[in-house]
Amino acid sequence: MTFNKFPLYVLIRILFLMLTLLMLTQVITTPGYHATSVLLSALLIGQIMEMIRFVSKTNTELVRFLAAARNADFSQRFQLSKQGSGFDELGATFTGILDKLQLARTGQEEELRHIKAVVEHVPVPLISIKANEQLTLWNNSARRLFGAHAIARVNDLARFGGEFPETLTSMIAGERRLVHVTIDDMEHRLSIVASEIVSGGQREILLSMQDIQSELDSAQLQAWQDLVRVLTHEIMNSITPVASLAKTAVDLAADVKTKVQGDSTGSRDESTEEIVEEIDDVLSAVQTVARRSEGLMHFVSSYRKLTRLPEPKKSHIKLSTLFSQVQLLATREWQEKGIYLATKITPAELDLVLDVDMAEQMLINLLQNAEQALAGVHQPQVALSAFLNARGHVVIEVSDNGPGVAGDLDDKVFVPFFTTKKEGSGVGLALTRQIMIAHGGHVALRTNKKGGATFTLTF
Template sequence: MDFKRFSLLIATRTILAMLTLIFLTQAMMSDGYHATVMLLIAVLLIQFFEIIRFISKTNAELVRFFEAVRHADFSQRFELKSVGSGFDELGSTFTDILKRIQNVRSNQEAELRHIKAIIEHVPVPLLSIDHNGKITLWNNSVRRLFGTNVVTHIDDMAKFNENFPKKLQSILAGERTLVHITIDDMEHKLIISATEITTATQQETLLSMQDIQSELARAQLQAWQDLVSVLTHEIMNSITPVASLAKTAVDLVQDVQEKTQTLPAITEETKEELSEELDDVLGAVKTVARRSDGLMQFVTSYRRLTRLPSPNKKTTSVAT
């Protein structure tokens, strides 16, 4: 409807200009109409100027719309009612198109920020290498792995292991390999997995580097704790009856000593010899009992050390 109105207005202005041109031709062919000729020439010029201005306004709005789309300037608004061309709906359509493009762009940017946030919090270090050897560090994990070392090109990896760059370049998509590197005098064992990523402009290799050194240390510590737990259990099982029997033996020897002192048929010399022998036996048994108790206390204390209780957290004022 608006386009038909636009065509009608163009046709009307063109017809009026042609009529003016016809009248001007007639006036110029007749004598004595000099003032009329000048007036018709002025009217004709005004009509041509109006036709050019009428078309240029619409074209200017079209150019402004395409420029806004090209430069992503979504603040532009198109009110073609002021143009007078009957393109009100076209102006509203331009504005609506820009709003839709803005919404799509905003949604894409929100999704991109969401993906970046997820990648940043992935615990596995991620980096990519393009065909020129340029390295991009994608998350905090990989930046923490390399620390203060500047890593922008694959040749920079040689500072951690002289064969590290070659291994990174030789790994194929879908492969996994174990690499030993040293960063800031600390050894790291990395399991590296590779994936090929192809975009519209380039092809690059995405590498995930899982540091298993801490996992191995944690597993080794857990194994030692399990071993200590088993050893303490077995030692306690062996020492407990020895300590119990030693204490029982002490009681028996002391009881025999008391009975030998009350026997009338034994001479004093025999009593003294028997008492000395029982004292020796009692001393030996007490030594066994004492050492057994000490060993049990050591094992008990060590067991408590390997099974530390949960910390008792409380607020402490540090104000002076």
């Protein structure tokens, strides 16, 4: 290799330097050679400067190479062939090392970009919490979960639930918890799993937060449908023959009564009167059984709606049109009852894609519930409104200024069979919830601060 000649070139220069120094010593000690002494001195100085220049070229290029490597400046090139023999191989070596470093750096950056892209597109929100409670949102799912809220520290999560920050900071590696939070008026049930990461001597808790609200709603709905299906089937199988026999018994009792009265025409004695009275008692009891059996059959038949909801046939409709249709169907007698209805749509041209028939049925049920809740209320009022929430979802609200619903019943009112009305069946709100789940939405109930209740349909 050419660069291996470098020591030889240095040795040759040292030998010439020593030779010149020896000659200068001889000339100085010999009288009469003043001009030769000056020339040899100049030559010696020139050789020393050449030696310094020759050696310093290597140091200069080495310093430049190390600086380029330290600062990742891979644009540097070392073309040293013009600087003299022995340096072309050195320049090629420096350039080759930088090229390999650049190639390794490019590979690392590509791998890092790939990892970041994978993390960004993971459908589960990922956040991490450091020992100083600094919080980092690692992917798009996490940023979508918390929306436009600025989240930098754990305490910033307190706005979504007072115990939410404490729950996260108390989790240990391998632990799993189910947490309920409300973000931008939308409910989320998060299944949170904790992992521990130690990097650079710093401990960090990584939390994956999977929103299973829709899965829970679907599973709960399916469970209720299965239960209702079994109950209605068993009840109908049991009550149908009872109703049939009761009706037959009514006919037989009526026939016997007619015959007894016919046979005793003109000569009804005391025993005959007693028989007729007993037949009347039997007839009354059997009629009661028949009537209750028929009512129970109608009651059970109403629950079959919960297990036979068809797939939504969605179409595009303006909410102003939907509200007008619902108002026409549900509020015909409100003016006579003194109930005031206020409607508001923001923006006015707001529209939605849904099953119009199902949506009308939901809103009619909610308006009828509001009407029943306002019985006996001074200056009864109902508000029907629609708007876009902070997440861009369409929200429809039905509010009233009635007595409201007890706080512990907010979730129970959507359960099949549950009702707070004496003559209620517990079907209407359960069916509303089922329709909203079929549309990928959510229904909720809250008590207003100034009294009354508000049903919120979030699509």
